[in-house]
Amino acid sequence: MTAPVPTYDTSAPVLVTGATGYVAGWLVSRLLDEGFTVHAAVRDPSNANKTGPLQALADAKPGTIKFFTADLLDPGSYKEAMQGCAVVFHTASPFTVTVADPQRDLVDPALNGTRNVLESANEVESVRRVVVTSSCAAIYGVIEDVAKAPGGVLTENDWNTSSSLTVTPYNYSKTLAEKAAWEMAGAQDRWKLVVINPALVLGPGISPDQTSESFSYMKAFGSGALKDGAPPREIGMVDVRDVAEAHMRAGFVPEAEGRHITFAEAHGFIYIADVLREKFGTAWPFPTAEAPSSEPKLAWRADNSRSQRELGLVYHPISTAITDMFAQLVEVGAILRP
Ligand code: NAP
Numbered sequence: 038m039t040a041p042v043p044t045y046d047t048s049a050p051v052l053v054t055g056a057t058g059y060v061a062g063w064l065v066s067r068l069l070d071e072g073f074t075v076h077a078a079v080r081d082p083s084n085a086n087k088t089g090p091l092q093a094l095a096d097a098k099p100g101t102i103k104f105f106t107a108d109l110l111d112p113g114s115y116k117e118a119m120q121g122c123a124v125v126f127h128t129a130s131p132f133t134v135t136v137a138d139p140q141r142d143l144v145d146p147a148l149n150g151t152r153n154v155l156e157s158a159n160e161v162e163s164v165r166r167v168v169v170t171s172s173c174a175a176i177y178g179v180i181e182d183v184a185k186a187p188g189g190v191l192t193e194n195d196w197n198t199s200s201s202l203t204v205t206p207y208n209y210s211k212t213l214a215e216k217a218a219w220e221m222a223g224a225q226d227r228w229k230l231v232v233i234n235p236a237l238v239l240g241p242g243i244s245p246d247q248t249s250e251s252f253s254y255m256k257a258f259g260s261g262a263l264k265d266g267a268p269p270r271e272i273g274m275v276d277v278r279d280v281a282e283a284h285m286r287a288g289f290v291p292e293a294e295g296r297h298i299t300f301a302e303a304h305g306f307i308y309i310a311d312v313l314r315e316k317f318g319t320a321w322p323f324p325t326a327e328a329p330s331s332e333p334k335l336a337w338r339a340d341n342s343r344s345q346r347e348l349g350l351v352y353h354p355i356s357t358a359i360t361d362m363f364a365q366l367v368e369v370g371a372i373l374r375p
Pocket of ligand 1: 054055056057058059060061079080081087107108109110128129130131132146170171172173211234235236237238239247248249250251
């Protein structure tokens with residue numbers, strides 16, 4: 038089978054929601070490489086810490102960027118940014134696991150925000166394709182779900198049925214949002230929905246000012262917070278630059294459709310410490326073992342072959358993402374040298 042080839046038609050602008058986010062930053066970078074006019078919908082265009090790095094990319098690359106103000110909780114607020122766009126990349130959604138009120142802080146922005154963006158897609162005639170950044174969190178809720186999947190391997194046929202407002206609520210928010218997206222896509226026939234379902238995303242940010250939970254995980258390895266043991270869990274991991282490329286393929290490979298589990302490798306969290314120790318030495322407070330647990334250790338297994346076959350995605354080793362991310366956090370002072 039020949040590898041799918043993306044077609045970059047730059048005659049229409051593209052919208053990226055949550056453009057100041059971690060994953061979105063690398064997507065915007067790739068769109069600018071290809072010469073697109075990127076409509077960057079952000080909560081606060083006057084926040085130069087967040088928009089400055091994106092503007093600097095646009096100044097250096099063939100494409101151009103225009104900032105628009107929009108909020109997931111504000112009905113219709115993406116409509117102006119969507120005008121004339123053929124492709125909409127909906128990445129905005131809170132990725133944080135420590136929240137005071139899961140309904141207000143996770144479910145409302147994820148679910149109502151997705152409906153809000155897709156209602157505008159229904160109204161803006163130029164839209165032909167919508168790429169939604171979902172997550173493996175919409176595929177499974179707790180590690181026990183993996184063993185229950187056919188053959189013990191998660192695929193795009195699996196949906197998270199174990200999360201709720203009290204059990205892995207971030208996963209719940211992503212599940213509700215992706216389901217709503219498929220419902221709305223099925224109720225019309227002008228735009229096609231393509232979904233990317235990344236596992237844990239790692240790698241440096243475009244901007245040093247990052248809020249994604251991905252950075253909290255990495256900071257914990259450098260701060261000593263995990264000195265007594267890494268979380269005794271396995272998880273899928275993927276380089277943020279591969280996730281951006283997955284979005285490009287989802288947006289511009291003509292035949293792309295459906296969901297795409299997107300990860301390069303599955304490891305225990307202790308693997309991150311092992312990679313960091315190998316590269317940065319033993320003076321850092323990296324954990325040397327997993328935290329003790331009375332629970333049986335369960336494997337994380339998922340099938341990423343669809344992303345390779347249908348999007349033509351080529352995954353890079355996760356060790357590079359880990360070391361690049363850590364080096365950036367040290368360089369900007371977010372992790373202090375020992
Ligand atoms: P992030 O950097 O925190 O990005 C989240 C984005 O959502 C930010 O741009 C944020 O805007 C925006 N946002 C949050 N609440 C909003 C609201 N009420 N109105 C408008 N925008 C709002 O995290 P990320 O890791 O890049 O996540 C991006 C997407 O990838 C999310 O859909 C997430 O679920 C998904 N994902 C992430 C991972 C991962 O490991 N990082 C894995 C799987 C899926 P501000 O910049 O203004 O804060």
